[in-house]
Structure formats: structure tokens, C-alpha cells
Amino acid sequence: MDSFQRTPSDDSPGTLRSSSHFGITPQSQVWSSPPDLDVPKSDDGNVKKRGRKGHTKSRTGCFNCKRARIKCKENRPSCDYCAHRDLKCEWPEIQINQAGTMIRKPTPASSISTNPQTQLPVFTIQDFRLFNHFIQSAYPSHPIGNDSVWRHEVPSISPDYDFLLHAMLALSAADIAAKEDEPEMKVTAMTHRVKSIESLNKAIDDGIKTYVQGNAMLATCFALLFHSVFITDGLGEYMSFIRGTVAIGMKMGQGRMKFLFEKAFGDEQMEFIGPALKLAPLVHTDVSRAACRSLEKFGFLCEKGYELTLYGTLLSMARNLVTSSQDAYMELRKYYGMFMFLSQEDFVHFINPENGVGKLIQAHFVSMQLIMTPITNSERAHRQLVNPDQKYDDPSRSNPTIGWLLSLHSNIPAEMMEYFQWTLWVEQEVHKGRLYTGVYE
Structure with a gap:
């Protein structure tokens, strides 16, 4: 991606302004006042009242007018x-x-325009059902505070980018498969996922040409990231797509491109979640102290620099859980930031299934997130408070990331088994439904 072209905004013929790379907001539209009109009057000089002129809503307007949500003249x-x-x-x-x-x-x-996607694929009635389900309840919860963007702006641009549309349908199908007795939806989800990734890779190779395309790529990575949660061995792909969102975000930032998502990067997210974290409950002391003991047991196994860094952050997270849920959450954010910026060589080594230390760190990372469910539930509760009309799922009794532990716990070498005892315990307790409330019953 050597250069970027920016789509002109409505009030500027060529450029977009921003206060920072990742806090770009669209310029407000300024409309000129209409000229004076000859207003019809009655015989006594009073202005005649005219009824509102009705019109038929156009459904055949051009793409640009549809995106701008204005009536197209269709000339x-x-x-x-x-x-x-x-x-x-x-x-x-x-x-x-x-x-x-x-x-x-x-x-x-x-x-034909310069947009490489001039022909879109065929979609079925089932796809329309999935599309609607995505808008209603299956869209990603991140970036935090962007529910309206996921329900309105993202669907409006998806017909122009099949990688985004397939990603939306994949996540929606996976969500239905997890909640309802429709196992065939898992196959549907994977079919759309493969198509989305293939199309996204081609688009990335061609480079980001417009801010709309960049936002479509960003939304695709978020959707595929959340779909990875439903895949038993999807932790590696989950981390890969987090790295993808950062890479695309940085490219858009370098090109001063406008973001559809508000406060998507950096500490800006804390402005939304901060108040909720202050009220987050503490995880049961027995659980958090057990996490500390497990982590302290295998520190000597970490030899590579990135392993020591990730391990140290997990240990700090566990120790903070004893006294402050908010501080533990901040350490969790720091952990995400660390593997986002691992070198490609270190990242490939980290997610290699043959890397026993890597699997051990990943198992503790997933287990830490599972025992922190009461804290992350505060985030969901705050979203419900901000958007009272939207129905959010209660994750307190089900969490598909348990599948990641099942995958990480398969084929543990005998010499490593003692270091997985706590994460194996977490897996058992989650299956019993004893950890999601944060209370060791």
C-alpha cells in the first residue's frame, strides 16, 4: 500500500481534516440558505398556508446519494x-x-469505476435472514460505543464490498448456530468466512484506495475476529485479526482517512468503559490467588523476550485481580497491545501448536479472561444503560471461548501437564457454571 486516495467529503473538494490519526470525525455539512421565494398571499394580504407536498420515496437513486442518505434527482x-x-x-x-x-x-x-468490485455475488433468502440477524443482535461489541455504526453505517456500505458482507453473514450464522438448534449454520458460517478472507486478501494486496474501502476492511476484520470466538481452534486467527485491525487502522491514519468507528483505537475506548469499571466487582479471592500461584510456577520456562513480556503482563494482571478489577482490566488491555505489535516471526512462533510454552501462556490468557467475566459483564451492562432499546445477550452462563481451552488442552506433553493444572480446573469449573458469576460456589 504505497499511496492512498481520499474520497472528498461533502463540504470539502479534496481533503479531510482530523485532530489525530485515530480520532478523525467527519466535517459537518453546511447548507446555504435558500433564496427568497414569492410567497402566495390571499386577498386580505395574509400568507396562504400550503399543505405539505407528498412525494414517493425513491429506491432507484444512485449509490452516492444512498450513502449520503439524500433524495437522488436521478437525472x-x-x-x-x-x-x-x-x-x-x-x-x-x-x-x-x-x-x-x-x-x-x-x-x-x-x-465501470476504479472500484475493483464491480460485480457482486448472488445472495439467497437465507442470506437476507442472516443479514437482518446481524443488524439486530449479532454485530460485534467492539469498538465499544459504536452500536449505531454497526447497525446503520456498516450495513449501508456492505453491498459494495463482498468481503464485508460475507464476514457479516459468517458472524451472524455462527451466532445463530450457538444459540439455536441449527448445527448446519456452522457450515454456512465457515463458507462465508472463507469467501470473506479470500476477497479481503485480494483487496489488501491492491491497497486501500478510499476511506470507505478502508472502513469496510476494518469492519471485516472486527467481524471475522468475533467469529473466531465461535471456532474451537480459532484463538490464533482471533489474534491475527486483532493485528489486522491495527494494521489497517494505521494505514488509514497515515492517509488521514476518516473513520466510521468513533474512538476505535488507543485509550479513547476508556472514556466509554471507565465509569463501568469503577463499579466492577472483585473476582473471588480464591480464584485470583490460584491464578497467581499457577503463573508463578512456570515463569522459568519463558526464554524468548516476547514470552517474558507476555508472561509478566499476565502475572501482573492476576495480582491486580486480588485488589482492583479496574487495574486488572487495564493490564488485560496492555496484554492485547503487546501481541498486536509482536514481530511476524515472534507471532508465528507464539501461535505454533508445537510451541509448548506458547500454548501454556495462551491457556492462562484464556483462563484469565474467563475468570474476569464479572468484570467484562460490567462493560455489557454499561452498553445496555447507554442503549436501553437494544437487547444484549447475557454471557454469564455461556462463553464460546471455552472451546479455545479445549483445543489448547489437547495433546499436552506429560512433562508440561503440571503447569496446566489451574487452566484445566478453570475449564471444569466453567462447564459446571461456577465461574461466570465470579463466585466460587
Whole structure:
């Protein structure tokens, strides 16, 4: 990705301004006042009241007007909105076949834009169900405080980027499979996931050309990241997509591109979650002290620099759990930041299934997150308070990341078994439903 092109904003012909790389907000639109009009009057000189003029909502407007959420004049070859801003004006052409499937006709060659995705795939009635489920309840909870973006802005740009649309459908199908008795949805989810990753890789190779495309890539990484939670051996991919969100975010920041997500990076997220953490309960002392003892037992096994760094942060997190849930949460954030910026060589070594120390660190990382569920539940409760009309799932009795422990606990070498005793205990307690409340019953 050597260079970036920025899509002009509505109030600027060429550039976007920002206060920082990762805190960019769109400029407010400024509309000029309309000219004076001849107002009809009655014989006595009073202004006649006119009823509101009705209109038929257009569903065939151009893509740019749809994104701007304004009524398109639909004059060809370029509508007023696009002509005024020197934008490429394109319209969707839709037909329904006998099977009830929506097909978007390819754009004529004479009007093909520089966007490589000029032809979109075919989607079925089931896909529409998944799309709706995503918008209603299956969208990612991060970046924190961006529920409206996930429910409105992201779906509105998804038809133009099949990697994003497939990622949304994958996460939605996985969510349905986990909550309802529809095991076939797991296959559907993986099918969409593979298509999304293939398309995303091609787009990354071509580089980020517009801020809309960059945001679509960013949303895709978040959706695939959250889908990884539902995959038993998906921890490695989970960490990979976290690294992907950072890489794309940095590229967008370097290009001064506008972010759809607010406060997506850095400490800005704490502005939202900070008040909730102050009220977060302490994890039961027996559980947190057991975590400390387990971590202290295997520190000497860490030899590589990155192993010592990750291990030290986990140990600090466990010790903080004894006295402060907020401090422990901050250490958890620090841990994420560390593996985000591991060198590619160290990261590949860390997630290698043959790396016993790597598996041990990962097992303790997952176990720490599981015993910290009462703390992260405070985050969910705060989201509910901010968005009272939205129904959020209660994770207190189910957490798909337990599957990661099952995977990490498979084929433990005999000489390493003693160091996995606490994480194996966590797995058992979670299956019994005894840890999600944070109380060792």
C-alpha cells in the first residue's frame, strides 16, 4: 500500500481534516440558505398556508446519494449531487429471478469505476435472514460505543464490498448456530468466512484506495475476529485479526482517512468503559490467588523476550485481580497491545501448536479472561444503560471461548501437564457454571 486516495467529503473538494490519526470525525455539512421565494398571499394580504407536498420515496437513486442518505434527482448521466461534487454517478440495477434470489446486473463497461468490485455475488433468502440477524443482535461489541455504526453505517456500505458482507453473514450464522438448534449454520458460517478472507486478501494486496474501502476492511476484520470466538481452534486467527485491525487502522491514519468507528483505537475506548469499571466487582479471592500461584510456577520456562513480556503482563494482571478489577482490566488491555505489535516471526512462533510454552501462556490468557467475566459483564451492562432499546445477550452462563481451552488442552506433553493444572480446573469449573458469576460456589 504505497499511496492512498481520499474520497472528498461533502463540504470539502479534496481533503479531510482530523485532530489525530485515530480520532478523525467527519466535517459537518453546511447548507446555504435558500433564496427568497414569492410567497402566495390571499386577498386580505395574509400568507396562504400550503399543505405539505407528498412525494414517493425513491429506491432507484444512485449509490452516492444512498450513502449520503439524500433524495437522488436521478437525472442521467450524472445526478445533481454527483455532478456538483465531480463524483462518478452509478445506479443499481436489480432483478429477481424465479428462485427468489436477488441478482445485481453488472455495470455497463462504459461506466465501470476504479472500484475493483464491480460485480457482486448472488445472495439467497437465507442470506437476507442472516443479514437482518446481524443488524439486530449479532454485530460485534467492539469498538465499544459504536452500536449505531454497526447497525446503520456498516450495513449501508456492505453491498459494495463482498468481503464485508460475507464476514457479516459468517458472524451472524455462527451466532445463530450457538444459540439455536441449527448445527448446519456452522457450515454456512465457515463458507462465508472463507469467501470473506479470500476477497479481503485480494483487496489488501491492491491497497486501500478510499476511506470507505478502508472502513469496510476494518469492519471485516472486527467481524471475522468475533467469529473466531465461535471456532474451537480459532484463538490464533482471533489474534491475527486483532493485528489486522491495527494494521489497517494505521494505514488509514497515515492517509488521514476518516473513520466510521468513533474512538476505535488507543485509550479513547476508556472514556466509554471507565465509569463501568469503577463499579466492577472483585473476582473471588480464591480464584485470583490460584491464578497467581499457577503463573508463578512456570515463569522459568519463558526464554524468548516476547514470552517474558507476555508472561509478566499476565502475572501482573492476576495480582491486580486480588485488589482492583479496574487495574486488572487495564493490564488485560496492555496484554492485547503487546501481541498486536509482536514481530511476524515472534507471532508465528507464539501461535505454533508445537510451541509448548506458547500454548501454556495462551491457556492462562484464556483462563484469565474467563475468570474476569464479572468484570467484562460490567462493560455489557454499561452498553445496555447507554442503549436501553437494544437487547444484549447475557454471557454469564455461556462463553464460546471455552472451546479455545479445549483445543489448547489437547495433546499436552506429560512433562508440561503440571503447569496446566489451574487452566484445566478453570475449564471444569466453567462447564459446571461456577465461574461466570465470579463466585466460587
